[in-house]
Structures are given as C-alpha cells and as structure tokens.
Amino acid sequence: MSLKKITAWDRKVFRKLINFQLPNYAKKIGAIIAILSISALFILKGIDSDSIWTRYIVRNLFVMGLLAISLSRERIEDEMIKSIRSQSYAIAFIVGVLYAIVQPYVTFGVSYLINRENALLELNHWQLVTFMLLIQVMFFHALLKRCRI
Helix, strand or coil: CCHHHHHHHHHHHHHHHHCCCECCHHHHHHHHHHHHHHHHHHHHHHCCCCCHHHHHHHHHHHHHHHHHHHHECCCCCCHHHHHHHHHHHHHHHHHHHHHHHHHHHHHHHHHHHHHCCCCCCCCCHHHHHHHHHHHHHHHHHHHHHHHHC
C-alpha cells in the first residue's frame, strides 16, 4: 500500500467520523430516555435506594439520551446549522473547562461556610460530561432559535 492510499483512507475515515450524525427521530428518543432517567433518579433518591449499579446505569442512560439529542440531525441541515452546532460544541467545551476549574473551589467555600470543615470535593466525570452536554444542547437550540428568527 502506498502512502497516498493510506492518507486517502485516513482522510475518508476522519471525514466520516466528523460528519457522523444520528437521524432526526433520535432527538425524540434521546429526550424520552433523558426524561425517564431523570425521573428514575428522583425515584431512586426518594426510596433511598443504595444500589450503586442502578444509579450508575440510570446516570449513563441520561448521558446517552443527551448525547442522542446532541448528535441528532435537524430536519433542515444546512451550513448555518453546522456552524451553530460547532459553535455550541466550542462554547460547551470552554464552559466545561471553566466549570471543572472553578467548581471544586466553590464546593470548598460553601462546605466551609456551612460546616466549618475543609472539604475539597473533586469533580467526577459524570458531572462534567452531563454539564457539557446540557450546555451544548441549550446553546445549540438557543443560538438556532435566535438565528432563525
């Protein structure tokens, strides 16, 4: 295999990965999964369930629902939608990094004010991924509505 063929194959695979989107109906399925998993988390909290696996699975279902919403195609997918989508991903990344930096200090300050203890809590991956996906979905739809008016 020549270097040109390898490069062309890599470029083709990379373009497929970048342009990957789910069909439009996946947005509704993702919303249903996210709503059901949030409801399940509230129910699990209400019945004081100590099942770590159940909470872990429900949290992952929530993230999968948000990811389905985030990756699903719009009914009319044009260049402006692609631009808005990329802007919302960039905003979500920047806000997520800032959140990851600031949140432990805020948690420390609040816990010190309330309990007078030094409790530095670390940010777990579920919180960060969920926060970033929520920011992306909210900014995408807010920017989309603002630009379509």
